Amino acid sequence: MLQEIVSELHPIRYKDLPLLGIPKEQALKTINLIIPKKPPSAFLWNTLEFLEPTDKQAPRSVVYVSLGSVANVDEKVSTEMAWGLANSNQPFLWVVRPGSVQGFEWFEFLPEGLVSQLKMRGLIVKWAPQKEVLAHSAVGGFWSHCGWNSTLESMFEGVPMLCQPFEFDQKVNCRYxxxxxxxxVEIVVERGEIEDAIRRVLVGKKGEEMKQRAMEIQEKVKVAVCHGGSSHNSLEAFVDYILSL
Structure with a gap:
């Protein structure tokens, strides 16, 4: 049932519908997380600190992992993510927001041996300047929750995505x-599936084809936001409407 296409909403499946199966109380709780309870951690970090380690990496070889500012995941999911990254043998930059793993402050739940493997291959941080990271030549894939802002930023830089949606419009974005x-590619949260997905995006012929399509969309996005482009014109029309009220 969940895999079936919704009538008149092709190609959306029932499983892609926003808030499917999420109780109202949980949805409201998630929305409340958007309201900051403390100063953003962005002020604590030098943005260049996250870009400099990738300077020695090959072009389009690094997978950037960030699941947004709201999503909370459990220990099991995070552990599978960690093993998938380690086993892929691809360099990575993984943003683990403090408190984003249920019941833990950061990533202290990971086995020491796994942490050692991760440190050999990549970098785990609490925050990263997303636009600058996606624009870096070493980044070849963005593992994301598929929030619309993150999706647009990735498309604007021509970076293919690994999709792990949670709620709201994210599943629809993932489907498209x-x-x-x-x-x-849509992520299945199992270490072997994750390893395969990372390699599909960053390595081999399929990855090259995906990168080419991403670059074609990048050009269309840039045209849309330029003067006279569809997005530019829509924004101007919206501003004119507001001013006319």
């Missing part, structure tokens, strides 16, 4: 990225 535009 992976099924319609074909510039992303």
């Amino acid at each position: 990225l992976s099924y319609v535009w074909k510039i992303g």
